[in-house]
Amino acid sequence: AQTVTQSQPEMSVQEAETVTLSCTYDTSESDYYLFWYKQPPSRQMILVIRQEAYKQQNATENRFSVNFQKAAKSFSLKISDSQLGDAAMYFCAYRGLRQGGSEKLVFGKGTKLTVNP
């Protein structure tokens, strides 16, 4: 079974600085998708960024980027120019491929990010 590990239960960053959240996963599949979700105090889960395993290029969405190391099974999230609104729980998630349908998402335990003014 696939597993996702987030080794940092809590992180903090100064406003305008850069922070990197770690995620590793375990799988025997060669094709899959990886995601980072953000959950602010409002509880609404928001998709931050996604990565297809077959793409070597790291995904980027504005201030958010990933460092995807397929061989190492590592998928870290970098937040640049951190803002107070980035404070949230961040979840790393994995989804494999299944013929004819969608596979379930497997989540890590989350990292709570605090942004200090």
Added chain:
Amino acid sequence: DVKVTQSSRYLVKRTGEKVFLECVQDMDHENMFWYRQDPGLGLRLIYFSYDVKMKEKGDIPEGYSVSREKKERFSLILESASTNQTSMYLCASIPSQGGSYGYTFGSGTRLTVV
């Protein structure tokens, strides 16, 4: 704006009650999921459904059942609520083609069983 709606944001129920958590999506998605979220444990899959009247157990199905009579609605049922089912419950959906689509989540139901 596409949406997954969970009928209750907060619920308080008594031990032994039968509890229904409702989830409705307006995106015509085939796949729907129920997760449970607990501090330090992340999100754990309870049940999912890939079609009307179809369901599959997730990682922690014990004490729960589900119903999907219509494509847009996926209900989670606690047959006899217990205090260890106090938690946040999240519903999500995704189209069958999946791919790099992320889930669309509801805003969660915080259930307290007393």
